[in-house]
Amino acid sequence: FVGTPDYLAPEVLLGTGHGPTVDWWALGVCLYEMIVGYPPFNAGSPQEIFSNILNFEIDWDDLCDVASDDAANLISRLLIEDPSERLGANGADEVKSHVFFEGVDWEVLLTNKAAITPLFIPSLSSSVDTNYFDDERKGSFGGMTFMEGASPNMAVDDFTDFKNFSFVSIHHLGEMNKDAVEEKKGKKQGEGIKKTIPEAVAEKVKAVEGKDTQQRFEEGGGRMGPEESKQFLLEMSKEELDEQTPDRDEPSSNFLRQTLQLSLEKSQE
Template sequence: MKSLQDRKERRWILERKLADADVSEEEQNNILKHLEKKETEYMRLQRHKMGVDDFELLTIIGRGAFGEVRLCRERATGNVYAMKKLKKSEMLRRGQVEHVKAERNLLAEVDSAYIVKLYCSFQDAEFLYLIMEYLPGGDMMTLLMRKDTLTEDEARFYVAETVLAIESIHKHNYIHRDIKPDNLLLDCKGHMKLSDFGLCKPLDSSSFPDLNEPEYSAGKNIKPSQEGDKRLSTSSAPRRTQQEQLLHWQKNRRMLAYSTVGTPDYIAPEVLLKKGYGMECDWWSLGAIMYEMLVGYPPFYSEDPMSTCRKIVNWRNHLKFPEEAKLSPEAKDLISRLLCNVEQRLGTKGAHEIKAHPWFNGTQWDKLYQMEAAFKPEVTGELDTQNFEKFEETAAPMQTSSKSGPWRKMLSSKDMNFVGYTYKNFEIVNDHEVEGIAELKKKTNKPKRPTIKSLFEDADNSDQPVQKGSFLNMLPPQLEASESLEPSPHSSISSPEQSHARHR
């Protein structure tokens, strides 16, 4: 019944869009016929039990404690995706079942131009699989390692796109909680999308039992210290220069990214302290990433994760800006207003607070993704992985680890822990081509003539939770976005306000 409602909803939206557009009756019929063809394909796909054998496994582009990410090609269509493969045994052993479910739910629900797209998810007896959009430009971590630091103009572009991505998930009442450069992926044009390809264990702050709040009142608005924390910094070792700290950070960065401990460098103090936290914790992470872009390393980087956590919790004494970094007053102010108390943190009342900061003066927020990106990665083809780290293939990758031990009886594709994990996005039947009406793509010389492509991009950018995929993305350039649509009386779509906030 739900799938029938979704199908009616897709038809209703498209008919409304076509009715308001300058398209002939013949063209409308062709487009509606194409939608019906795709609906038939989607229905057939829904009946097909997808599995790893439906894909040709290609290059590994990520590996961690829980599994791996690799490039893959769907055998039936030739479409290229990123396949995220997670070990059920590790999810169960480390208590991460809810975390991985939350990731799947977020990617399935949030249909946004700023979030990596999930096409389908499935499972077998040993593994969970996510078939996702492949972004060949690499991630922000790799870019920062290559560039050392960004100029303020370059950083402004990517910080602004990250603001839009965070705002997008917040509109759906999700909290990411672990935003870091590893999770900011770049497409072939250099534009950023938010994902969670980090396969390392989310930081377990129970490993740091002596984390305590600073001795001063949480309500005190104390400026970041320009002097050392004389009470906490007991080492007599000389302070590193910015360049020395940068080199030390880069030496350890990859190891931290793929470790089983994880890196706490971008996590807000209220999360580490296991206090109640809300969406504002993601804006702290944004401040830490912005600092790293401009300085070259995170603001609270230390020799070990425990020391980093202590610095974050005592941020008033440890947030400093090296003079040689030559940050503008506006940049320092924005970072200081993100890396601060929740009560004073920008973004607590909404992303508009951050967008209005003087550092963003002149930023065209509604045109960021139409602009030329600050960097355009080198990409030679759809299978190009040069912007990702190289990983060696193992003899028998992840095939035997879950066949022994206390978790064996729990590892079944019907295991109650993973019921409901399987998902198929309507857009997986999208071959990005409309057969029989390709000639419509050539009719783009009329400046006021709408395009279906832009119509669908508007649907994406509005962040309305259109479930079962942005089917509007699959049609040819012919229509332009008309007036925004109200949900149909029989719509199965719920608004973000109707759902509760979900902690990732």
């Protein structure tokens, strides 16, 4: 698969087949990030991000504390794990008709953007006016600025130091945004909203050869609950990967294998 880790839909990671609804999932992630300040499945490495996506580990309290009810509802419906139930599965019209977009004239927006009055127009003194940004920068290097504690000489291939950002001068941004949100509202503990994954177990079984696999599914009567389905599907994906890429030193397959293993461990907790 190809894509930025934070925005990938679960069906892409599981390899169960995907379509246009992955874009609606990505829109939900973008909206969450725009409102809260960081992506819903954010973590320090791609493996952890993928694990959060597969286990649907998302803090809905963070969103509900800063978003309107309509915005929270829109995002929760875009981030439904089952692509057939996801908002937008029946076309863009059902997204555009959501109450969050009430009052938006989509036809005018498409044909004459100048006729739409923005809700907020920044007042700028020049093209480089930064009055709308907090003055948090502590130093400079070669005409560029960086946060206190950041080193301009850090190796860019040390991914874990960058928290999903590709340039050292902003590698603190993800953590800072999260800290700022938590400091403002006070961290609340909660389970959040859980939704189920697609019932794609039967199809996955057919795609994986092996008597043990088929037998295990049949012994369960062909029926599993949401959590059992998720664990079973993860196990099948890992077994299929092991069969297709036995070379454990191959970087891409090893990376995916580690992600699936991490997700399996979390699903069993």
